[in-house]
Amino acid sequence: MTPEDGFLLGLVPLMENDTPLPAVVAQGIVLARALPADIRAPVLESMQAVASSRGDETDRAGIREVLRTMPLPQELYRDPRKEFLEEGRMEGREEGRAEGERGALLEARQTRFGAVPEAVRCAVTAQKDPTVLYGWLRAAIQADTLAAATSVILSPRA
Numbered sequence: 196m197t198p199e200d201g202f203l204l205g206l207v208p209l210m211e212n213d214t215p216l217p218a219v220v221a222q223g224i225v226l227a228r229a230l231p232a233d234i235r236a237p238v239l240e241s242m243q244a245v246a247s248s249r250g251d252e253t254d255r256a257g258i259r260e261v262l263r264t265m266p267l268p269q270e271l272y273r274d275p276r277k278e279f280l281e282e283g284r285m286e287g288r289e290e291g292r293a294e295g296e297r298g299a300l301l302e303a304r305q306t307r308f309g310a311v312p313e314a315v316r317c318a319v320t321a322q323k324d325p326t327v328l329y330g331w332l333r334a335a336i337q338a339d340t341l342a343a344a345t346s347v348i349l350s351p352r353a
Contacts, residue, residue: 217257289325296328303332308341318348 214222297319305311311319322328331348338344 293323293325293328296325300328300332304335308344315345315348
């Protein structure tokens, strides 16, 4: 039997004897303090999620009150939605940077050497890495010939 199993077994009698849900959560937190530190936070987080999804709004309000008064591990205070939004912002910045590099590259290429061949336009549009696009932009600006500006974009990379 794992410590998690023992913890859950300790909660079962509390849940089956019509103990109000906030009281079960409060007693569960007390029990959880006896768990080894490495599993305490995940067990408490699971208990919080399960308890918050049960009962009516009065139960959920009572649970929130109990959780506010108990010393919980800091991990339980993190907001996964905030982390998800920050990750999305970072991805958006990266995509925006790549889009800017694509536009600058195509503009530089066209300004220096005239119409951009479809193969080059497709390769530039397909490239998602802004660092690669920036390298291509520098090469297009520094190239002495149309062939040099084109080969850097169309040559296979290892």
